[in-house]
Amino acid sequence: MDNNIRATLGELQLLRAPAWGSGSLQTKGKRRRRCERRQKRGKRAGVLARLKANANRPPIPLLFLSNVRSLDNKLDLLRLRMNVSEEMRNCAVICLTETWLNQTMPDSAFQLAGRQLFRADRSQLSGKARGGGLCVYINKGWCTNCVLVNSHCSEATEQLTVKCRPHYLPREFSAVFVIAVYIAPDADANNALKELYDNISSLQNKHPDAFYVVAGDFNHVELKNTLPRFYQHVNIPTRGNNTLDRVYSSVKDAYKAFPRPHLGLSDHISIMLVPAYHPPLRRSKPTQKTITVWPSDDTAVLQDCFGCTDWQVFREAAECEGELDLEEYTSAVLGYISKCVEDVTTTKTVTYYPNQKPWLNAEVRSLLKARDAAFRSGDSDELRRARRELTGVKRAKAAYAQKIQGHFSSQDPQSMWRGIKCITDYKSNVAQSSKDPSLPEALNTFFARFENPDTPPSTRLPHSPGEEPLSVTPAEVRRTLRRINPRKAAGPDNIPGQVLKDCADQLSDVLADIFNASLIQAVVPTCLKTATIIPVPKSSTVTGLNDYRPVALTPIVTKCFERLVQTHIKATINITVDPHQYAYRKNRSTEDAISSVVHTALTHLEQKDSYVRMLFVDFTSAFNTMIPQTLITKLSSLGLSSSLCNWVLDFLTNRPQSVRIHNISSPSIILSTGSPQGCVLSPLLFTLLTYDCSPLHPGCHIVKFVDDTAVVGCITNRDESSYRQEVEHLEDWCRENNLFINVKKTKEMIVDFRRGKHAHLPLHIGGSAVEVVDSYRYLGVHLTSNLTWSNNTSTLVRKAHQRLYFLRRLRRAGLGSAVLTSFYRCVVESVVCSSINVWHGSCSAADRKALQRVMKAAQRIVGVSFPSTTDIYTSRCRKRATCIRKDPTHPAHALFVPLPSGRRLRSIKCKTTRLRNSFIPEAVRLLNST
Structure with a gap:
């Protein structure tokens, strides 16, 4: 630069100071050069700024x-x-x-x-x-x-x-x-x-x-x-x-x-x-996954390998002075199976794009690349030719639709439904967990928050003289292995379910030996009760650690073992000892639980000066708070053998648990409280733990479906003493069994049809008032304080309309009416007719018209006539009533009283239309009309 120009710029203070050089350090408060920034400069946020930029x-x-x-x-x-x-x-x-x-x-x-x-x-x-x-x-x-x-x-x-x-x-x-x-x-x-x-x-x-x-x-x-x-x-x-x-x-x-x-x-x-x-x-970035590639002859190779293996060598190596080290024996066998699987298979990394479909094959991708190249070249004739050839996309999509149709014809529903979900994107919006590397350890600590270090160690029950421990046969193990769902994820042992299912004949003897040794010693090897927690977001928006649901991934071998034990527990214990529990019982469903609550309320409201208070109890992590010692004491009182009680105790204590998100795992924590969510035995053990949670007063009813508990208080002449005592008794029972009531999520609904406005005193649990609501979603059905069903019906109609969209996409893809009908019955009709016996008889004409509008829309899409909701209700109501009449252990069986002639049932006296149109009276009329 010329000196005169430099001098002039210096006088005007326009020369850059030496400190702005690339090798100098930045002074505080001054702007940094763009090349010195470590990250890209941000942009203005908001929809207006995004629109202006594009x-x-x-x-x-x-x-x-x-x-x-x-x-x-x-x-x-x-x-x-x-x-x-x-x-x-x-x-x-x-x-x-x-x-x-x-x-x-x-x-x-x-x-x-x-x-x-x-x-x-x-x-x-x-x-x-x-x-x-x-x-x-x-x-x-x-x-x-x-x-x-x-x-x-x-x-x-x-x-x-x-x-x-x-x-x-x-x-x-x-x-x-x-x-x-x-x-x-x-x-x-x-x-x-x-x-x-x-x-x-x-x-x-x-x-x-x-x-x-x-x-x-x-x-x-x-x-x-x-x-x-x-x-x-x-x-x-x-x-x-x-x-x-x-x-x-x-x-x-x-x-x-x-x-x-x-x-x-x-x-x-x-x-x-x-x-x-x-x-x-x-919205979604491409993801990379490492998948296992199975050769065509993998099953035969593994069967030959396991068939030639001398499994007795593993047992002899684990014995010392006549004592079998079950931990070493089990770990050696499972490790050997996993090593054989690794030797047969290979792995590769694939990239998944959010808008990638299976019919976008190599041919279609080459056509798209040719179209893009012709567009960039500016040759209009070449671009028209490339666009004409893009009809290959339609041909590929039609070929994929025909492939799905072939699965339906060949009785392969699993492949058919997988293809249907791919075409329709049905249930594809799954919330993704955060990729924060510190999140797994934080979640593992949070899920283990109920572990109390001051809890005394568990005590095993004394062995009863003459009691024979449970044993399983290789044939029982073989049948259980063959029922494995091969699409279930492998547990921490990395043994796929497909291998256990295909090699059931070769592995049944050694696994039966391990199971029997475990039952004799009443000890569960640590490798069989190790759990990897896969946190699943409860909703699309995650605001805290409590918004994750801990789903335990345990070895598939353990699940097979649990099924064998579960069968024995059900055969030993009379599970109908708790008539208020509707879960995991034969001939019971959520529909029965809801019907019990509604019928109890409607029957009581027939009386003068009466009203009903319903308390819907929510427990905080019910499965994770169980005390194993309390559980086995109840199991023993129900008649379960001491050896099996001790086995359950060992199964629930000293369990290693870690959390895995993507490829990041947390350190393991040893737990001795609760039961893992995802285990086969967990739901059954919880229902047996709550068998003694029963009402004290005849004017109160407790209805349970696993941990969904409803207390129905039938109140006459404004005397609420028995209802409030019942709630206090429930609090005491929960305190004794280490269950915690979440007062914020616990709701109360008051059904009161008396004339005039009546003030109701609030109910308190643990010193906090329970919120009174006008509507509550109980077991999938919306109950309201006026016992009408418009709110429930509008919710079902809204959900059904959303699923009609998927039906339209299948029709657009060219699938036949048989596939469309199957999809309609499984996806649309199942929503519209959910718990239909409870509410359809009492819903209004406008609600039935809205439901029928969905049916007619489906008929126009599929081109096939479907039965109306009234016909479906009549058929299901009669069928359900027949099943209840044949089951003397069902709580509603006593409501179907035959007349002396034996040909008809005694009608239920009804003063109001509400009760007359409900399930039980309507079912009696339908059975009498046949």
Whole structure:
């Protein structure tokens, strides 16, 4: 640099100081050079900043909605706003309601530069001479391939549907449907909802993978119950304090609404809907997994290997002075099996992409690469040829659908359902655990928080003279091994279930010897009770350690051992000793537990001056707080042998436990409290622990389904003393058995139909008041304080509508009616008819109509007639009543009393319609009518 110039720059203080050199240290408070930053500079956050950075390629359209009240008067204002606002210029869709246009006004007078106009004026079919009208403007910079699908005008609704295939569209969407809607304030809401439902349902049947956005002035009509799979995005008032203009879409959290000024003198504010949707390819990063590759002859090789093995060598090596070291014997056998499996198999690393489908094979990927190369080259002829050849994608998808159809024909339901889930993405949104390396150890400590170091060591029961320990035969072990599900994950021993199942004949003798040695010594080897916890998020949003569910992964060999012991326990102990427990009992279900609660309440409410208080108890980690010593004392009192009680005690104590997330494992912790969630014996042991939790007073009932406990207090003349004593007794019982009641999640519901308002004193547990609710979800069914079923029915309808989407995708894939029918019965009908015996007889006509609407939609999709919900209810109710009558141990068996003739049952006296339409009285009438 010239010296004169340098001097001038120095005088102006524009020369860089020497300290800014690349080799110098940064001084505090000064800006760092970009090359010296250790990480990339961040960007502004928020949907507006993201839209501004990618204005020409939004994943879903940027939408502007306004009720203009005469477009003719607002057109200049709209053009002015587009000239001065970049946001309006980039807007992909402009949806206007109440345009007040008619046939005498030409389209050319209302064109906007760079946009395509679609309009639907009010006709005489609406019964009104003026007003109404819809307009949709599509930005040609966003989409040029757009067509008018339909327009509809009636006394109830005005609709305008436009189909768009924009220049850029995420792979998960096949098209974008924009549906503009106007519903007059005096329109009939039911008719309007029916017309909207018919239009949208027919579009979804033809285009299940499309993105739908329904925008307009809805006034007093809401789509929440009719189209529960559509989500409303406008959460601000649009006229006064009311939200009349709404935008629904088929994707949750797809938009974020921002208010914009009125257009002229319109009495509605305008709304700008900014895309907040993230495509799956951006939400999830590609993942790498290491998989095991099994050669074609692996089964034969392993069978020959295990068949030629002298297993007696392992036993002799573990014996010392005639005493068998069971720990060494078991570890050697399992280690040998694992080593043989490692010698036969190989591993490889594969990459999974979030939008990867099995029909995207090598041929399809090469066609996509050829298309991209032709696009980059700029050769239009080559690009047209490459796009024509992309029909190979359709052929590959059709071939995959035919493969699934072949699985159905060849009686391979497992492969069929795996393919169906892949096509429909059914239950694919699983919350992922954090990758924080310190999380596994923190979770392991949290899951072991119930371990009390001051607890005295467990004491084994004395051996009873003449008592023979349990023994199993190789044939029993062989049958258990052959029933293994090969798709279950291997435990800490890394022995796959497929190997145990295929080599059952070769391994049954040595495993039976290990099992019998364990039963004789009443000792469980440490390698068989080691557990690896795989934390599963309880919901999509994780806020703390308590939002993870500890699912234990134990060796598959241990699960087989537990099944053999479980069979013996059930044969030894009369599990019907607890009539209030409905779980893990033959001819019992959640439906029976719910019916018991509802029938008890309805029967008591027939009396004068009566009401019912229901307490739904929630336990804190019930399985993890069991004291093994308390458990075996109860098992012994129930008649289980002392040797097997000691075996259970050893199985639950001194258990090594670690937590694994991805490829990170925590150090092991030794536990002697609780039972691992995921073990075969855990649910049975818990139900036996709670067998003595029974009511003290005849006016109180306790209904249990594992740890879901409900206390029903039948109160007359406002005397709640027995109910409150029952709750205090339950507190004492929980304290003695080391179970902790979670008062925050424990809820109480009061059913009181007496005239006038009556104040009810709150119930306290552990010094804290229990919250009183009007609705509670008990065992999957929504109970309400007025004992109506609208809340439950609307929930079922909403869930069924969501699953109809998967049915539409299967139909779009070209699967046959037999596969569609099977999917419907397993996925849709199972939801609609969940616990139908409890609630269908008492639900309202509107609820039955909503249920039947789902059935009719499924019939149109599949093309096959399905039975109505009433027919299903009648059939299931009669079948269930017959099963209860044949089971004298069932708690409801005493309600089916035969008349002296023996041909009919005694009718149940009912004063109210509520009781008359419930399950038990209706079942008696159905049996008497046959």
